[in-house]
Amino acid sequence: MNIGKAADASGVSAKMIRYYESIGLIPAAHRTASGYRDYTDDDVHVLQFIRRARDLGFAVEHIGELLALWRDQGRASADVKRIALNHVQVLERKIAELQGMVATLRTLAERCHGDDRPDCPILADLDAPAPSCPECHPAPARRRFGKP
Amino acid sequence: MNIGKAADASGVSAKMIRYYESIGLIPAAHRTASGYRDYTDDDVHVLQFIRRARDLGFAVEHIGELLALWRDQGRASADVKRIALNHVQVLERKIAELQGMVATLRTLAERCHGDDRPDCPILADLDAPAPSCPECHPAPARRRFGKP
DNA sequence: CTTAGACCTTCCTGTCATTGGAAGGTCAAG
DNA sequence: CTTGACCTTCCAATGACAGGAAGGTCTAAG
Incomplete structure (x- = not known):
């Protein structure tokens, strides 16, 4: 899935997806042979998580913490x-x-x-x-x- | 009165006074022979007005409108x-x-x-x-x- | 096969109000 | 005269984006 589809599916604009990648909030996406970013459903899932947290007013900094906890199966x-x-x-x-x-x-x-x-x-x-x-x-x- | 005194008297930082001048919210201050900005009590009065409006959450843009109305004796x-x-x-x-x-x-x-x-x-x-x-x-x- | 145009890429700029700092000039007190 | 507290201008950064230029790629129609 290219960045446009991922943006539509997640509600996070393509611009913002690249931005989140650039600041390290999300890992760098896989690329196709031609250099296009390629997203899986799981990636979109993460983007949806981010969007929901943003809607709740969390700063990007805190979203990073929440994402880490989300990914950590052993979190408290x-x-x-x-x-x-x-x-x-x-x-x-x-x-x-x-x-x-x-x-x-x-x-x-x-x-x-x-x-x-x-x-x-x-x-x-x-x-x-x-x-x-x-x-x-x-x-x-x-x-x-x-x-x- | 130099910018530091004006800042203390108005509650607006010297940095912000220069900024407000640069964006045209306030007119350029008079200068002393050595180039220092020189403020009158009236100038400080205007700065206090601005500070109060900022404390009320007005955007600088709207403060400009309010200032214009304040100065306009015939305003409605x-x-x-x-x-x-x-x-x-x-x-x-x-x-x-x-x-x-x-x-x-x-x-x-x-x-x-x-x-x-x-x-x-x-x-x-x-x-x-x-x-x-x-x-x-x-x-x-x-x-x-x-x-x- | 070609072409149009919709998409992608990177990079740079601007937003808004504010703070910070560097480099250099000026003033008042000791 | 020196010290240090002020002033000056200019430049950069902040957060969370949005806009756009320049150029490459993909897809569908002709």
Whole structure:
């Protein structure tokens, strides 16, 4: 099976398959005489595993760990559970951060007329955040959600 | 005031101040005779505005819009409200996505012994997600949270 | 058999917000 | 004058991709 078929079958784009190979997440694929990458059903299976883990928000780094455990028949399920629960914590921290932002923005938007007048509490707050409104000013988020 | 003081006063790193200048988010700073950037309190004020907006999760692109509105005395508050509420929607979509992931992982982790035995429903699900467990299989998240 | 065009290959670039570092100039205190 | 803390510019890297150029290969139709 060539890379295009493998991409369709696994839901991982051909670009990404080559990328995962380049960073060592998956071993180099077999090649046909003409140099085309050639995939087996098992290879596609691995790619599906990766895609599913990505959909669950695992970083590629952690997917590598999960793959190793998956391949290791003697692994302890505790290891897997630890990785999963650790990921849950990371996700929940992120959720809390986002919820703080939403709360602030909703509060500000509620106080905004939303008409043609120039007054706008949203801009006013961005300008000089009112210290008397703790709901508007959650703990400063040092790291943003761009880096999982 | 040099860039270091402006950075301390605004909470935006010197690196980022130069970056914001380079992408045109802020105008080029005045320079001293020796070429050092020189900032006024007003400049710092703008930087604080930017930092606050970043803390609220606005993309730099949107901060540019907000800055333009902030500077525009004749702006309509409706414009600001629209941007803010639009951002709320984006954030809430992201939150729902993350919550779906957490729910799946929690469910899987609950079913995992977490001992030395190799059996692990987490890996088993990544392997071949059970179609009979809708809770485990939320709507596929196409875009991940890496790009706000 | 030839040809079109759909696929494959590698390699390079850009994204976004940010951090890091190197090489070199400037400033203030001792 | 020296020290070291600052400033300057420029270049590279991060993660997880997407896009594209240049060139080779495969397949089906004519």
